[in-house]
Amino acid sequence: MNEFKKLFQKTRNWLGPILIFTMVMIAFPLSLNIYSSELVSSFESILVISLLMTAFISTEGIFNEDYSDGTFEMYISEDGSMFQLVLEKFCANFLMVSLPIALVGLSFAVANGAILENYLSALIGIFFVNTILTSIFAFGSSISLNKGAILGIISVLPFSMPAVILFGRFLDNLSLDHISLSFLQLLAGLSIISFLIFAWLSSKIIKLHLE
Amino acid sequence: MKNLLLPLISIKEYISLNHKIYPYAMILGIALVLVGWGMGLFFAPIDAVQGHSYRIIYLHVPMAIYSQLIYWFMAIWSFCFLVWKIKIGPYMTISAAYVGCMVTFLALFSGSVWGIPTWGTWWQWDARITSTFILLIMYIALLTINSSFQNINKADQITAWVVLVGVINIPIIKKSVDWWSTLHQPASISLSSESSIDSSMLIPLSISIVGVGLFLFALGLKVSRLMILKREEI
Amino acid sequence: MIAIKNLTYSINKNTLFSGLTFEGASGNILQILGSNGSGKTTLLKILSGITEPSKGDLEIIGSPKKLFLGHKIPIKDYFTNLQNFLSLNPDASESNFNQYCEQVNLSTSKTLLSSALSFGQKKKLLLSKIFLSSYDILFLDEPFVGLDRETIGIIKDRILEMKVNGTTIFLTSHQEVLDGDVVINLDSGLITK
Amino acid sequence: MEKLKLQFSSISDALMMDGHGIYVWIVYLVAALILIAFSAVTDSKLKMAKDCE
Numbered sequence: 001m002n003e004f005k006k007l008f009q010k011t012r013n014w015l016g017p018i019l020i021f022t023m024v025m026i027a028f029p030l031s032l033n034i035y036s037s038e039l040v041s042s043f044e045s046i047l048v049i050s051l052l053m054t055a056f057i058s059t060e061g062i063f064n065e066d067y068s069d070g071t072f073e074m075y076i077s078e079d080g081s082m083f084q085l086v087l088e089k090f091c092a093n094f095l096m097v098s099l100p101i102a103l104v105g106l107s108f109a110v111a112n113g114a115i116l117e118n119y120l121s122a123l124i125g126i127f128f129v130n131t132i133l134t135s136i137f138a139f140g141s142s143i144s145l146n147k148g149a150i151l152g153i154i155s156v157l158p159f160s161m162p163a164v165i166l167f168g169r170f171l172d173n174l175s176l177d178h179i180s181l182s183f184l185q186l187l188a189g190l191s192i193i194s195f196l197i198f199a200w201l202s203s204k205i206i207k208l209h210l211e
Numbered sequence: 212m213k214n215l216l217l218p219l220i221s222i223k224e225y226i227s228l229n230h231k232i233y234p235y236a237m238i239l240g241i242a243l244v245l246v247g248w249g250m251g252l253f254f255a256p257i258d259a260v261q262g263h264s265y266r267i268i269y270l271h272v273p274m275a276i277y278s279q280l281i282y283w284f285m286a287i288w289s290f291c292f293l294v295w296k297i298k299i300g301p302y303m304t305i306s307a308a309y310v311g312c313m314v315t316f317l318a319l320f321s322g323s324v325w326g327i328p329t330w331g332t333w334w335q336w337d338a339r340i341t342s343t344f345i346l347l348i349m350y351i352a353l354l355t356i357n358s359s360f361q362n363i364n365k366a367d368q369i370t371a372w373v374v375l376v377g378v379i380n381i382p383i384i385k386k387s388v389d390w391w392s393t394l395h396q397p398a399s400i401s402l403s404s405e406s407s408i409d410s411s412m413l414i415p416l417s418i419s420i421v422g423v424g425l426f427l428f429a430l431g432l433k434v435s436r437l438m439i440l441k442r443e444e445i
Numbered sequence: 446m447i448a449i450k451n452l453t454y455s456i457n458k459n460t461l462f463s464g465l466t467f468e469g470a471s472g473n474i475l476q477i478l479g480s481n482g483s484g485k486t487t488l489l490k491i492l493s494g495i496t497e498p499s500k501g502d503l504e505i506i507g508s509p510k511k512l513f514l515g516h517k518i519p520i521k522d523y524f525t526n527l528q529n530f531l532s533l534n535p536d537a538s539e540s541n542f543n544q545y546c547e548q549v550n551l552s553t554s555k556t557l558l559s560s561a562l563s564f565g566q567k568k569k570l571l572l573s574k575i576f577l578s579s580y581d582i583l584f585l586d587e588p589f590v591g592l593d594r595e596t597i598g599i600i601k602d603r604i605l606e607m608k609v610n611g612t613t614i615f616l617t618s619h620q621e622v623l624d625g626d627v628v629i630n631l632d633s634g635l636i637t638k
Numbered sequence: 639m640e641k642l643k644l645q646f647s648s649i650s651d652a653l654m655m656d657g658h659g660i661y662v663w664i665v666y667l668v669a670a671l672i673l674i675a676f677s678a679v680t681d682s683k684l685k686m687a688k689d690c691e
Contacts, residue, residue: 002532009523070517077493077513077584139376143369147359155352155373158345159380162387169390201372208368211496248666253652256641263655266662270669313676321665328661363457364499411641426673433680440687442457 003088007096014096017058021101024050025108043114044171047105048164051126055133055160058097059141060149062089063206067145072210082203090138090199094131102127115174121184122174128187129167135191135198136160142202145209166190219291222443225299229432236429243422250415258412264328267321269415273423274318275339278346279381281311281427285353286378289371299435301367304374305357306434310427312350319343338389345384349377363442446471446509446613447492447582452501454487461487465501467629467636471581471611474604476618476625483631485617486586489513492615493584509581512574516587520567522560529559529570534577545573549599565591576603582613589620597622 007014028046032038066072075085105126109115115122136159140152170183219225251269258265285304292300322340323333334340353370360366446469453463461484469475469492477485490496491503493513520529530542542555551569553562562570568591575583585604589597601622604614616623628637646652653659 005524005528005532006521009521065521066519068517069519069521070515071519073490073495073513073515073517074519076495077511079494079508079511143356143373151355151359154348155356158349158352158384159376161345162380162383165387165391201376204372205369208365210490211362211365250642252662252666253646254642254644257645262658264658264661266655266658267665270665274669310676313672317669317672320668324661324665328658361457409641414642430673430677430680433677433684437680437684437687440684 003092007092017054017097018100021050021054022104040113043112048167056137059138062138062141086199086203098130125170128191131191132163132194135194139198139202142205219297229436233432236425240422240426240429243418244426247415247419247422255412255415261329267325269419271321273420274314278315278318281307285374289374293371302435302438306431308350308353309434310431315347341388342385448504450502453499455499462631469613471613472608473626474614475627476616477629479631489584489586511582512580513584518567518571520559525556526553526559527555533574537577584615586617589622
């Protein structure tokens with residue numbers, strides 16, 4: 001619960017990514033002819049890229065504050081589980097950033113005519129892909145703790161490629177109305193696996209950083 | 212048995228072993244590369260479809276093979292380092308990363324140039340090319356991570372973790388890129404026709420594969436020696 | 446309670462300390478002395494289990510309740526004083542906060558954001574942890590820095606009280622406020638009782 | 639195996655390779671350069687490190 005409170009108090013850390021995402025969504029049609037058919041076809045890639053970007057922005061400083069003010073050190077000395085703390089942080093991020101972004105993304109997708117049916121599937125899909133990307137980039141942010149964000153991005157960007165491809169497939173199938181329950185299950189499973197694996201790895205890396 | 216494992220534990224033993232192996236690997240490697248490439252460039256028969264440009268295969272295929280193999284090599288050493296705290300683990304990993312980065316670049320470069328006369332384009336969003344490109348980024352990222360921490364022990368451990376995550380990711384990336392590219396376009400292009408390769412082409416190819424391998428191994432030995440010299444007091 | 450054998454720590458080629466051997470019995474104050482950069486904080490971090498030693502053994506008998514308070518202050522600027530107090534002491538209540546403020550002379554409102562606090566006040570708020578619960582092993586890194594004389598006295602009293610109750614206290618300090626039962630000098634490597 | 643014989647009648651022939659020569663030779667030259675440079679740089683650094691000791 002403490003992590004939720006912390007994130008909620010830091011307005012720019014959760015509202016910022018949502019606003020940036022919304023700005024990109026608004027800016028994108030402005031760059032095209034409003035009647036052009038490109039609006040629908042290129043919306044998918046814009047959605048993927050902006051998800052990638054916001055996942056990075058929202059996790060950029062996820063561990064920095066607790067690292068620099070000594071919270072982690074105190075927490076570990078009291079035999080607290082770092083893994084659990086990181087899991088909490090991830091969950092807070094999922095609920096405060098990924099979910100709103102999924103909603104915003106869905107509404108713009110509907111407005112641009114990229115998704116005509118299956119609103120719920122689309123929402124769930126965007127949300128799960130966002131959680132995968134968030135987990136991956138949070139891992140990157142744990143690597144680049146106090147080293148600037150660039151190091152984190154380049155080290156985990158390759159890992160995010162499969163998620164991007166998966167999401168592309170998902171949106172393709174969605175627009176063709178081929179979406180099946182098993183695809184959503186696949187996304188959910190991958191999301192949970194990456195959530196656990198990357199949280200565990202991040203906790204390991206943070207412990208190394210404290211030395 | 213203990214004597215055999217000694218170089219794994221003691222840096223000194225490793226250095227003396229390194230000195231012993233290095234000249235053989237280097238000389239044999241260069242000799243085989245010269246023989247393999249010479250045979251490939253001048254003596255191997257011309258390819259019926261691609262003409263002479265296929266001769267890039269004698270450079271491209273070894274590089275492509277080792278760009279993958281070196282990553283697995285790094286993963287094994289990283290695993291040993293994290294689990295058993297083997298001292299030379301990070302040296303092997305990082306020196307392999309330097310070599311791997313170069314090799315992956317050469318694989319991409321030779322492939323691109325080969326693509327110009329054969330496909331009419333230097334870049335194709337083919338599964339293998341894309342995943343090799345991602346591999347190159349991974350090598351660069353690993354080297355960047357390793358060089359951006361002042362505490363060497365910390366840098367080595369973090370690098371080892373990222374290497375291990377990467378090794379899980381390589382097959383995933385490969386499969387997913389495969390999935391993506393095969394759905395977008397028919398997989399009409401395959402990089403090499405290994406199944407139907409003639410023995411007169413296969414012999415120079417295998418010689419260059421072995422030769423390049425030995426040469427890269429020697430380079431790796433040299434880089435690891437340099438790293439140990441820089442970091443450790445012997 | 447806590448036994449150290451041949452402890453060595455080095456960063457890259459630079460060895461901070463080597464071959465430290467000592468024991469921290471319950472009810473002892475172990476004072477760690479040393480010049481700047483001699484590894485006092487690192488030693489405390491190793492003892493509290495945050496950092497791994499390069500060589501040597503660290504044995505802690507049983508599962509004691511530990512706490513490490515470094516010179517960084519984990520007080521969140523965007524929380525109110527009460528929120529910070531409660532996240533530091535999860536079992537405490539609002540009345541504990543008022544009580545503690547009176548005890549250490551911390552004159553502030555519970556609804557005020559902690560960003561308004563001065564360094565010393567933040568430190569006081571942080572030290573509430575050792576007043577509100579008891580620990581088996583305590584690691585204090587420069588606990589008296591930035592505090593006024595009066596508060597130093599209060600905290601010293603609390604440390605002595607904990608010592609009587611059987612807490613092992615590791616302490617680094619440039620100010621000579623407390624005398625240790627065991628003095629570990631990192632410059633000379635000597636351990637005196 | 640018997641196909642393994644010299645394919646070119648002259649040096650210019652070997653350089654041209656029916657118009658594909660430029661690609662083949664660029665690849666091999668660049669690769670050789672990079673490999674040699676890598677080896678040479680490591681050697682010189684080794685020497686420098688040894689001198690420092």
